[in-house]
Amino acid sequence: MSDSIQDAELLYLDQQLCFRLYTASRLVIRAYQPLLRELDITYPQYLVLMLMWEWRDKDQSSGTVGQLGKRLQLDSGTLTPLLKRMESRGLVQRRRGEDDERERHIELTDKAIVMRKQASDWMRLAKESGKAGGIDLESLSRNLDLLVESFS
Numbered sequence: 001m002s003d004s005i006q007d008a009e010l011l012y013l014d015q016q017l018c019f020r021l022y023t024a025s026r027l028v029i030r031a032y033q034p035l036l037r038e039l040d041i042t043y044p045q046y047l048v049l050m051l052m053w054e055w056r057d058k059d060q061s062s063g064t065v066g067q068l069g070k071r072l073q074l075d076s077g078t079l080t081p082l083l084k085r086m087e088s089r090g091l092v093q094r095r096r097g098e099d100d101e102r103e104r105h106i107e108l109t110d111k112a113i114v115m116r117k118q119a120s121d122w123m124r125l126a127k128e129s130g131k132a133g134g135i136d137l138e139s140l141s142r143n144l145d146l147l148v149e150s151f152s
Contacts, residue, residue, distance in 0.1 A: 035122045039118060044074070044082055048072065048083070052092070065105075090111045092106050
């Protein structure tokens with residue numbers, strides 16, 4: 001096989017890791033759609049809620065927009081309108097920092113705290129149904145963590 005053909009094959013769609021990850025991501029997010037419809041939220045809003053529920057478990061009742069953005073890898077241009085929509089729907093409260101007015105703190109509302117039970121019940125049922133098709137999800141998660149680290 002000539003070098004030019006081998007070079008061309010490097011660009012075939014099925015040879016691209018990015019395409020496989022994109023496809024997998026879309027399929028996983030699609031699997032979450034019944035829960036998201038039930039909670040009447042978007043997937044990025046769900047990510048915010050999951051992180052804030054986690055913070056709450058760790059006795060951190062609030063965080064900053066900066067902390068959210070860093071952990072979720074979302075820039076403020078994406079995160080600020082997302083949080084404004086969540087605030088208008090009564091899911092989070094935003095407030096200015098006491099020491100630094102440029103800093104915005106985010107807290108869950110009671111409504112968002114109650115939503116956690118619905119999400120938890122749904123996730124438990126999804127896991128029990130074997131939706132992953134026999135894939136070792138722990139191993140897959142570890143490998144994805146390694147991949148993320150290698151690109152960070």
